[in-house]
Amino acid sequence: MAGLTGRMSTIVKAKVSKVLDRAEDPAETLDYSYSKQLELLQNVKKGIADVVTSKKRLQLQEASMQQQVVKLDTQARQALAANREDLARVALERKQSVQTELQSLDSQIGELEAQQQKLIDSEAAMRAKLEAFRTKKEVIKAQYSAAEAQVRISEAATGVGEQMADVGLAMQRALDKTENMKARASAVGELEDSGTFEDLTQLGPGKDDIDRQLEAIGAGGAVDDELAKLKGEMGAGAPPPAALDAPAPAPDAAEPAQGAEPAEDAEPAQDAEPAQDAP
Amino acid sequence: MIVRIFSDGQYRIPEDAQPRLHELDVQTVNAIDADDEAAFTSSYGALVELIHSAGERLADDDLEPSDLMLPPSDITLEEAREEFTGEGLIPD
Numbered sequence: 385m386a387g388l389t390g391r392m393s394t395i396v397k398a399k400v401s402k403v404l405d406r407a408e409d410p411a412e413t414l415d416y417s418y419s420k421q422l423e424l425l426q427n428v429k430k431g432i433a434d435v436v437t438s439k440k441r442l443q444l445q446e447a448s449m450q451q452q453v454v455k456l457d458t459q460a461r462q463a464l465a466a467n468r469e470d471l472a473r474v475a476l477e478r479k480q481s482v483q484t485e486l487q488s489l490d491s492q493i494g495e496l497e498a499q500q501q502k503l504i505d506s507e508a509a510m511r512a513k514l515e516a517f518r519t520k521k522e523v524i525k526a527q528y529s530a531a532e533a534q535v536r537i538s539e540a541a542t543g544v545g546e547q548m549a550d551v552g553l554a555m556q557r558a559l560d561k562t563e564n565m566k567a568r569a570s571a572v573g574e575l576e577d578s579g580t581f582e583d584l585t586q587l588g589p590g591k592d593d594i595d596r597q598l599e600a601i602g603a604g605g606a607v608d609d610e611l612a613k614l615k616g617e618m619g620a621g622a623p624p625p626a627a628l629d630a631p632a633p634a635p636d637a638a639e640p641a642q643g644a645e646p647a648e649d650a651e652p653a654q655d656a657e658p659a660q661d662a663p
Numbered sequence: 664m665i666v667r668i669f670s671d672g673q674y675r676i677p678e679d680a681q682p683r684l685h686e687l688d689v690q691t692v693n694a695i696d697a698d699d700e701a702a703f704t705s706s707y708g709a710l711v712e713l714i715h716s717a718g719e720r721l722a723d724d725d726l727e728p729s730d731l732m733l734p735p736s737d738i739t740l741e742e743a744r745e746e747f748t749g750e751g752l753i754p755d
Contacts (some may be wrong), residue, residue, distance in 0.1 A: 393732040
């Protein structure tokens with residue numbers, strides 16, 4: 385049959401028999417494939433470790449992008465509060481693009497996870513077959529004539545050989561995926577280093593241009609916020625502020641109307657970065 | 664007949680399910696030839712589904728060789744094409 389199944393079968397059978405044909409007597413066949421299997425299982429262990437490392441790296445990247453989303457969201461709020469809708473828009477646009485990136489990262493991590501699981505399952509099946517094979521070989525040798533035993537052992541060895549090809553493929557696919565992820569992660573790293581990425585999704589804790597512009601208006605906005613917050617906290621004793629009034633129904637964006645300009649008074653309260661607190 | 668799906672396992676397929684299996688196999692190959700991703704995904708998905716539903720899974724320690732072997736169920740069209748034109752998916 386010429387279908388996909390036929391093609392795959394032909395290739396695997398050819399490869400398996402190539403391996404098995406190297407040995408002439410049953411015992412040799414067994415020993416040969418047994419050592420071959422042990423070798424393979426060692427490689428699989430390394431392969432799994434590699435996939436895990438790669439996955440962790442992506443997960444770290446994911447975590448820092450999640451922080452970036454929170455940060456951009458905060459910036460957008462701050463900008464709005466300062467009546468800087470333009471700035472808020474930029475922050476939200478960046479947030480969008482980081483979120484898109486996050487989604488693709490998420491699905492890549494998922495794929496890697498799936499490949500890892502397949503590799504682990506394949507390896508487990510391989511171990512099971514290997515054990516069965518070692519037991520069966522003795523049974524066969526005890527029960528059959530040399531010629532018959534040869535046939536039966538070859539058949540059993542073929543079953544093991546198939547599983548070997550299966551593990552081999554699972555490993556190759558997992559490693560291919562891992563390579564792709566590594567390439568991607570280092571591409572992102574390079575963009576960060578060159579500063580290109582900074583514009584879009586700055587990952588580090590440093591300040592970007594939105595921060596700087598916010599700071600520029602911060603003396604007014606953020607300090608006012610601080611003031612308003614402080615006033616709120618201390619409000620208990622003070623004359624009831626606007627708290628119970630109907631909340632300013634102004635439909636235009638910015639709710640914090642404290643923007644009037646008490647900023648002047650607030651000037652001396654220039655903390656290192658008051659912007660951080662406003663959630 | 665025993666069928667192996669790579670990265671999955673081996674299944675004993677009853678005779679009455681075999682014609683349908685061959686039919687889906689041919690459809691899958693046609694989809695590869697036509698470079699039709701959607702058709703490939705659906706026909707190969709149906710093929711795997713048929714094996715899962717009609718077949719009886721062999722134990723992991725079963726040593727019977729397979730009569731037919733199929734690529735992993737999440738194989739991409741590109742990988743499947745490689746199977747036909749390149750070295751094949753199976754590493755040495």
